[in-house]
Amino acid sequence: MADRPRSKRAGTSVVELARAKINLTLRVLGRRPDGYHELESLVVFADVGDLVTLEVGSEPAVTMTGPFASKVAGENLAAKALDVLAAAEPDLRLGAVRIEKNLPVASGLGGGSADAAATLRAVRRANPAFAQTIDWLGLAARLGADVPVCVAQAPVLMWGVGEKLRLLHDLPQLPSVLVTADDPVPADKTREVFRRLDAPALETTGRAPEPPPAFGTPAEFITYLQAFSNDLTEPAQDLMPVCKAVEKELAAYPGCRLVRMSGAGPTVFGLFESVEAARSAADALAEGHRGWWVRSVMLG
Secondary structure, three states: OOOOOOEEEEOOEEEEEEEEEEEEEEEEEEEOOOOOEEEEEEEEEEEEEEEEEEEEOOOOEEEEEOOOHHHOOOOOHHHHHHHHHHHHOOOOOOEEEEEEOOOOOOOOOOHHHHHHHHHHHHHHHHOHHHOOOOOHHHHHHHHOOOHHHHHHOOOEEEEEOOOEEEEOOOOOOEEEEEEEOOOOOOOOHHHHHHHHOOOOEOOOOOOOOOOOOOOOOHHHHHHHHOOOOEOOHHHHHHHOOHHHHHHHHHHOOOOEEEEEEOOOOOOEEEEEOOHHHHHHHHHHHHHHOOOOEEEEEEEO
């Protein structure tokens, strides 16, 4: 998909790009008494995503088009976002939401959360009088753990269950390849991955993690990331063995400096030393695996 502007507004339409969320690192500290897991994650966003359009004043509803529209099942977070907004402030101007679904579903890219977050941002832009009076991040947290970070849609250090965010400035952009294999994703994939994770019980909330240092080059940033991991990798690979196969194949391409899974998978990303190396690897992977979703992107 070609790169699109972050957002635009034309007449009564407000358009937002719901960018793919990438967990560069993911540490699971433990399981709280309420059943939720405490996390630490360095999150960035790619320059590809779903396209979310709010038709202001139309009857509130959500419709989907695009290559992955037919794969969406269960509760639609964008529709839930409209309901939460209507209950929070009856005077908000809402409308119909159209989602061009370009991201694979249940892929570890935060697509549904990104769509809900884009809906919140679109409504906020359509209602400037309420931009500072509504707790938008609080509403986002009610929709799901990944929605607040997707509202920010900027490099952040995320912790807690996803509700605590620290914006990170001046991180280098990273040429990358995103790969989602065409194997079926198990039902309730994320819950099952966490169930398989041997996470310790956690009674208290941890302190805020240390932010990363300043980096002079993308290579320095990648070297820093190599000291971390994704704690969900092993249980995810146990549930979806294709993740390991994708990692191995992606890592073999020239210029690939780091390969890792995003979130609970199955999407795998590779960080490359140059845009040219990333594009070459993406072209070769797409040619060799016609059913896979493969994109050369910039992260950051």
